[in-house]
Amino acid sequence: MTRSLKAFAAMFKIEFFKGIQYRTAAAVNSVVGLFWGIIEIAVFSAFYLYANDKTAAFFASLTLRQVVTHVWLRQAVIAFHPQNIEEDIRGKINNGDVGVELVRPVPLYLLWFSKTAASRLVLFLFRGTIILFSMFLSGIYKISAPVSVTGFLLFLVSLVSAFFLCAAFGMFVTSLRLAVDWGDGLTYIPLIAANVLSGSYLPLQLWPDFMQKFLLYQPFAGYLDIPLRFYIGSVKAGEALPSLIAQVLWTVFFIAAGNIITAKNVKNIIVQGG
């Protein structure tokens, strides 16, 4: 336990200083997020304010204010989402440096888990600035305050949980990529599925009503949608505790699966190059 914490702290430090070095890049990344958020809100407000069927907005499970807040929070929390295998790690798998990683006195899974998690956390810190900016926007574009103190605290708890879930899934996919001769395609497909089902395309509560039960308990709701529901106050009665538990159970599942697949792939590992 202390060893894993130490490994994580060391990785976080490395990634953090790497991030600081390229702070212009990080700032630019936030500008893109801000731009993206504004387009999203323009599209959503067209539906909410100008759709011919005025009752649709009334019956939707989220108000425009809640959707706008969802959009802005998403811009920061999306930093947790594994969009790809860590570039460093992928390079090591492709060019054979994975052999060097295996020599290190830290288990491969733990080492890479720390690296994956740390780099995501650094990106999250930078992208948090988008939320700060969105507080100063005017009209419909402005982010709202959390619905209540309890809501905000539960949001924080769920956010920490989301962080570990994202890292666990990122490592699950990385462990698949260890079978190097399959190439990238196999690993991208679960990553795409995760992105869509996380609610980063559209808040899950705006998806068709008959899918709601499935959407809440599939693994990727915990990426983004569950924590944000606490913040904007759209958690349905009786779903708060089950959704928090689902988040943790999926995290445990992906950590276990990642470990098993890593162990299996390391046995037959192909070290490319020298």
Add this chain to the structure above:
Amino acid sequence: MRALKIYFKSIRINIMSQAQYRGWYFMILQVFLIVILDPISTVLMFSRFGNIGEWSVYKIMLIYSLAVTGYGLAETFARGFDYFPWKMIQSGDFDRLLLRPCPLTLQAACSYFHLHRAARPVSGLMVIFYCLSKLGTVLDTGKILILAGALLGGAITYAGVYVMTSGIAFFTVKALDWIYIVTNASYQVTRCPIDYTPKLLKNAFTFVVPMLVVSYYPASVICGWGEPFWKGVLALPAAVLFFAVSFVMWKTGVKRYRSTGS
């Protein structure tokens, strides 16, 4: 002629090297998935809220897929420039191109080619024709020409975007993420009905990067939504002009290049 031969040979080598992976077809499947899922929020929102004024899901999807197809064509045939800022400068690989007795721009364009990227224009075309038939638009020769002009214009515009960003990358080296505003994020603007698009976005994507000129205006002229004819046929000239400006920026960048790698 020789240049074309080199271009296609390089592309062939690229395809063959990717086919070495056992799961190569997953890459094609992956791009198909991205393309299908990308507009899912628009489709789901229309199914929940219904039309917005005159705007139906087919109209929006037609404009969107015009932009996306152009983007996909550029991504397929100028992938080298798409990758250029990330792959060639920091690593110093650009030095290798400078040494070869072959046009530089051509080499950069075909330094990468990914067959799976063709999935985007192919599915984009299918959506275009599906939406046109749903909107009850019958294509005659004139309309086909406008459509072809729009697609070609889109491809040239986005190729221009890549060439321009590659040129600017010579100066910025690492701060590159802004590129996404003019690439992946740019066609998201077409998801918003034009009457409700914020003025700033509308102007930026008409006069700075002519993205709406190659998507919304041709679509409007083809289906008769009321934009004047001349705005619809402006796609190709605007794209060529944009590309010319981009090309100058690329040339300036190349002149300023200082090797960073070994």
